[in-house]
Amino acid sequence: MGQITIYSEDFNTDDGSWSGIATSGIWRRDSGNTPSGDTGPVSGVSDGSYLYAEASSNFNLIDTTGSPSINLTSYSNAYVTFDYHMYGADMGTLSLHVNNSSNPAIWTNNSDLGDEWFTARNIDISSYAGQSVVLIFKSVIGSDYKSDMCFDNFVVRDTPVMIGSTAYDACSGSFNDGSDGSNYINHTDWEYSISLECAS
Numbered sequence: 001m002g003q004i005t006i007y008s009e010d011f012n013t014d015d016g017s018w019s020g021i022a023t024s025g026i027w028r029r030d031s032g033n034t035p036s037g038d039t040g041p042v043s044g045v046s047d048g049s050y051l052y053a054e055a056s057s058n059f060n061l062i063d064t065t066g067s068p069s070i071n072l073t074s075y076s077n078a079y080v081t082f083d084y085h086m087y088g089a090d091m092g093t094l095s096l097h098v099n100n101s102s103n104p105a106i107w108t109n110n111s112d113l114g115d116e117w118f119t120a121r122n123i124d125i126s127s128y129a130g131q132s133v134v135l136i137f138k139s140v141i142g143s144d145y146k147s148d149m150c151f152d153n154f155v156v157r158d159t160p161v162m163i164g165s166t167a168y169d170a171c172s173g174s175f176n177d178g179s180d181g182s183n184y185i186n187h188t189d190w191e192y193s194i195s196l197e198c199a200s
Contacts, residue, residue: 006156064139
């Protein structure tokens, strides 16, 4: 049986009914740059839209945005994957929680990672299988405006997205050991390459 996508939202059409999204609030939907320089992304992961916490005029404030109710009653396992962007010298903390932002975080980051999107994969929420859940991002804005934090492509699946040769359901690819000469560097150094096509 193949992998099942339980919930998926890329925010390209609208805010996906995530709570607390407002054009003048802390949590907003955007595409392209966020308003301030030296923080936030140039665009969403695939040049689309994303949700982000706006740092300007919101220094040290805490706010949340939550997903619609996600029905896990028909599943025995569930895993969360999403893209995130945390760029800025004043970066605060972004964390993910189940049902209530006062519950322990199931994922968190408080580092300036540079102007780049990263992917958080396979956050296990299987302990909530058999019920409906709301997944909540909590932003703690840093001490100045270079603290915009973003997420995109939020997906819940019934099995993990695997990376590597065991990813039969998620990936297919090829391996090149350089023996054909295409990856030869010099007489002592070789470059090994793996090409994968993975489920988003």
